[in-house]
Amino acid sequence: MATSNLKPTDPEYKRWVDPATGEYRVIEPGQTFKSVTDKITRIVLTPHTPMGWFAIFALAGAGATVLLVAVTWLFLKGVGIWAITQPVAWGFAIINFVWWIGIGHAGTLISAILLLFKQQWRNSISRFAEAMTIFAVVCAGMFPLIHVGRPWLGYWMLPLPYTMTVWPQFRSPLEWDVFAVSTYATISVVFWYVGMIPDFGTFRDRAKSKAGQYFYGIISLGWRGSVRHWMRYETASLLLAGLATPLVLSVHTVISFDFAVAILPGWHTTIFPPYFVAGAIYSGFAMVLTLAIPLRKFYHLEALVTERHIDNMGKVMLATGFIVAYGYGMEAFMAWYSASHWEAFMFWNRMFGPMGWSYWTLIACNLAIPLTTLWSRKLRTSIPFMFVMSIIVNTGMWFERFVIIVTSLYRDFLPSAWGTYRATKWDYMTFLGTLGLFTTLFVLFVRFLPMIPMNEIRMLLPGAKILPKKPKEVGR
Amino acid sequence: MPPREGTYGLLAEFDTPGDLIRAARQAHQDGWRRMDCYTPYPVEEAAEAIGFHTNRVPLLCLIGALMGLAAMFSLETWVSVIAYPLNIGGRPLYSWPAFIVPAYEWTILWAGLSAAFGMIALNHMPTLYHPLFNAPNFRSGALVDKFFLCLEALDPKFDLAESRKYLETFEPNSVVEVEY
Numbered sequence: 281m282a283t284s285n286l287k288p289t290d291p292e293y294k295r296w297v298d299p300a301t302g303e304y305r306v307i308e309p310g311q312t313f314k315s316v317t318d319k320i321t322r323i324v325l326t327p328h329t330p331m332g333w334f335a336i337f338a339l340a341g342a343g344a345t346v347l348l349v350a351v352t353w354l355f356l357k358g359v360g361i362w363a364i365t366q367p368v369a370w371g372f373a374i375i376n377f378v379w380w381i382g383i384g385h386a387g388t389l390i391s392a393i394l395l396l397f398k399q400q401w402r403n404s405i406s407r408f409a410e411a412m413t414i415f416a417v418v419c420a421g422m423f424p425l426i427h428v429g430r431p432w433l434g435y436w437m438l439p440l441p442y443t444m445t446v447w448p449q450f451r452s453p454l455e456w457d458v459f460a461v462s463t464y465a466t467i468s469v470v471f472w473y474v475g476m477i478p479d480f481g482t483f484r485d486r487a488k489s490k491a492g493q494y495f496y497g498i499i500s501l502g503w504r505g506s507v508r509h510w511m512r513y514e515t516a517s518l519l520l521a522g523l524a525t526p527l528v529l530s531v532h533t534v535i536s537f538d539f540a541v542a543i544l545p546g547w548h549t550t551i552f553p554p555y556f557v558a559g560a561i562y563s564g565f566a567m568v569l570t571l572a573i574p575l576r577k578f579y580h581l582e583a584l585v586t587e588r589h590i591d592n593m594g595k596v597m598l599a600t601g602f603i604v605a606y607g608y609g610m611e612a613f614m615a616w617y618s619a620s621h622w623e624a625f626m627f628w629n630r631m632f633g634p635m636g637w638s639y640w641t642l643i644a645c646n647l648a649i650p651l652t653t654l655w656s657r658k659l660r661t662s663i664p665f666m667f668v669m670s671i672i673v674n675t676g677m678w679f680e681r682f683v684i685i686v687t688s689l690y691r692d693f694l695p696s697a698w699g700t701y702r703a704t705k706w707d708y709m710t711f712l713g714t715l716g717l718f719t720t721l722f723v724l725f726v727r728f729l730p731m732i733p734m735n736e737i738r739m740l741l742p743g744a745k746i747l748p749k750k751p752k753e754v755g756r
Numbered sequence: 757m758p759p760r761e762g763t764y765g766l767l768a769e770f771d772t773p774g775d776l777i778r779a780a781r782q783a784h785q786d787g788w789r790r791m792d793c794y795t796p797y798p799v800e801e802a803a804e805a806i807g808f809h810t811n812r813v814p815l816l817c818l819i820g821a822l823m824g825l826a827a828m829f830s831l832e833t834w835v836s837v838i839a840y841p842l843n844i845g846g847r848p849l850y851s852w853p854a855f856i857v858p859a860y861e862w863t864i865l866w867a868g869l870s871a872a873f874g875m876i877a878l879n880h881m882p883t884l885y886h887p888l889f890n891a892p893n894f895r896s897g898a899l900v901d902k903f904f905l906c907l908e909a910l911d912p913k914f915d916l917a918e919s920r921k922y923l924e925t926f927e928p929n930s931v932v933e934v935e936y
Binding site (some may be wrong): 312313316317418439446447449450451453455456459460462463466467470471473474478481482485486497498501502503504505506507508509510512513514515516519520523524526528530534537552564579629735736738739743744747748749 | 773792794800801803814815828844861869872874875878883886896
């Protein structure tokens with residue numbers, strides 16, 4: 281809910297504004313330390329896994345198996361099974377790489393940037409958004425590796441002292457990608473794990489089974505909640521957030537350099553870094569919604585992931601959507617203003633050429649539908665609408681990468697070199713397979729790890745207020 | 757070496773962070789030093805109350821950052837200028853602007869790893885066993901909804917009977933003796 285303009289007479293006022301302090305609530309009233317802990321630990325420590333979980337796990341696992349088949353066949357036959365050829369030498373693999381990395385960026389934005397901005401509403405969604413980041417990076421990182429054609433030589437990208445004394449070319453954005461993506465993956469995993477240590481301590485103390493006690497006991501590293509530990513922990517979390525913020529901006533910037541540094545019309549543009557980063561956050565928030573909406577319903581977390589979260593995410597999408605719209609507008613403007621007929625032809629062809637349908641799909645999904653409707657608070661707080669919208673934006677952002685890659689490549693400088701691009705079934709299988717892998721990892725995460733950070737939620741509860749001394753009877 | 761048998765300390769349990777902070781502040785004023793508070797989420801005031809101020813995590817993070825920066829930048833320079841010089845269109849071998857990106861990433865990588873592992877090391881973790889886990893009420897409350905103050909037996913002021921009486925003046929829910 282947009283709380284700032286709620287009137288005290290509004291029936292929703294009591295729900296969103298704390299009458300005692302006049303502060304806006306992030307989570308529903310009536311939660312205590314114990315109720316929050318019970319709710320979140322029960323999801324993981326219950327011996328009864330819901331049947332629905334198995335159903336989703338089976339479906340997602342089937343998807344991951346498709347990926348296994350597709351990649352096995354790829355390794356046996358080579359990248360010729362994909363549709364990539366001249367002139368379109370980058371196809372689904374790079375589209376998916378950029379799309380998945382972009383999705384990951386919202387997780388870091390929520391867990392790091394909103395932490396630095398003290399946006400407390402992030403506390404409920406930060407953990408699973410961070411998990412989403414890691415699993416998205418897993419899916420993304422795979423694509424360049426399998427795209428190289430000879431994946432067993434992937435280690436050539438690293439600066440290692442081989443017997444052949446060949447070293448990587450540090451002036452290439454493709455080499456920068458290696459460092460950007462590997463650092464991003466490492467720091468995200470570390471940030472995620474550090475965030476979970478105290479919650480693992482709670483799990484260890486509450487686990488009934490021996491296996492659970494050992495497992496969570498070891499991964500909690502013996503966390504016991506000493507305030508000295510907490511202070512170092514808080515410092516480390518803030519530092520990691522402060523480091524992850526410039527990192528996340530650099531990652532998609534470096535990925536945009538893969539394109540922008542080339543002299544190809546449609547790629548060679550300075551708007552790419554900010555426009556890629558905004559697009560990444562746009563699609564990432566859409567993916568957070570795609571995951572959060574079924575999750576809060578399935579596990580009855582409506583009190584912790586409230587309409588206000590959905591509403592706020594809608595607003596972030598609206599803002600980043602407009603940055604993306606500015607990027608599209610500026611691309612079109614520069615195609616005309618640069619007076620380069622290569623640029624002008626490329627852009628004309630992108631809109632009205634044989635692949636024009638992909639451009640208009642992107643405009644419809646990323647601009648026309650979301651940027652007209654997300655203004656409405658009523659629609660932003662409508663759960664089914666936001667779920668549909670998240671799927672639309674994810675589709676649109678996938679098409680954005682398709683448009684950038686395919687429509688810039690398939691019309692080369694001379695008509696004799698023109699070609700087309702038609703994805704093969706192996707392309708589709710690989711893409712759908714990564715969706716399966718992502719979902720598999722995510723459902724495993726929800727089942728075995730704390731998906732909502734209990735220690736951060738506790739800070740938002742009324743019990744965390746430091747009150748002056750009261751007589752004991754009243755205080756209890 | 758601290759003794760590994762006998763009493764580790766006395767553990768007082770409180771219901772609210774406010775009660776804990778008042779007790780901890782008073783105990784620190786009365787000269788207690790070997791003590792600690794245990795809370796289910798970070799309570800900055802409690803750390804201040806027991807006189808915890810210096811925190812070396814930022815220093816470790818800075819050292820890590822500088823090491824990462826130096827390591828990658830010198831590696832890039834050595835590879836590109838000495839070990840494997842490539843003449844591509846006559847561009848300079850020491851093309852430092854192109855080296856910024858990997859050096860920047862490694863600065864962040866090493867800084868982040870130093871902050872995280874530095875925090876874990878300074879906290880003496882992993883410590884899978886701790887005497888406090890023997891206290892009957894610690895594991896059910898410390899990381900859920902209770903706030904604890906522990907006066908440790910290593911403090912020169914510690915006396916089992918006297919210290920227990922002292923803690924009871926803060927009106928805790930309970931005071932229990934923690935054994936090694």
